[in-house]
Amino acid sequence: MYKHGFMEAWAIPVATLNREAMDFEALYESAFPGVARFVSKMNGSFDDAKDIFHDALVIFHEKYAEERDDIHTSPEAYVVGIAKHLWLKRFKTSGRNISLDAMEASIAIPEDYYPTVDTSTLLQMLEKTGKKCLDILQAFYYEKMPLQALAQKLGFGSVHSATVQKYKCLEKVRDEVKNKSISYEDFLE
């Protein structure tokens, strides 16, 4: 497992070679009622509940992949805990208005979860010019399959060829960023 993960700003994608596919639909059905009850209690709307819940599921998915052994509660309870933190962040609500038990208080939301403007801008730009490479890189870092199967899926004859293509894509995407003549200062946040 990689040492760095989503928890950090400048996160590197987590390798998912052994990640099990998550049954999102089942989790959706079992966990949404708890989040909806919480949001309703906070006088939020159905759309608020949906938005917070989707973000909570994304974060849970990442945490489950990275720190599965550190999660000592049900997925439903954990998702509600994440949702409470997201509510606090989103509405700048005082923590005094929301009770967090010990498990919930221990949950940390990834620092980079709310993307900076430049990351979003960069993604929009690269979607136009380097989509194919982004697809390959995303598959490489996130597909839930062994490297050999991934190489075949991407149409490469061997893991080595696929790996070389990954580095070529990183180079291509990097050079596209450079070619946009974005100055170093533009990236500083």
Add this chain to the structure above:
Amino acid sequence: MRTSLSDIRSAEKHILETLEPAESLVFQARLITEPALRWNVYLLRKIYGVLTLRQRQTVKTEMETIHKRLFTHPAKADFQRQILQLFKS
């Protein structure tokens, strides 16, 4: 593998902290003396950030599809009622 790709591979391993100790020392020394390499490592980290954002958007699109299915399928009427009644004013 050509040098530029080899540098990207080393940069990735540097970020992941998976370089062998000796390789790591050499790479860190190069970072001090080669501004271009430093800049490339910086950009690589930015690209990883972009990929993370893209993956999150992919998962959220999947969530949206599930949401639509659960809130329109007749077989899920009980689930729909259970949620919607919480937001009746």
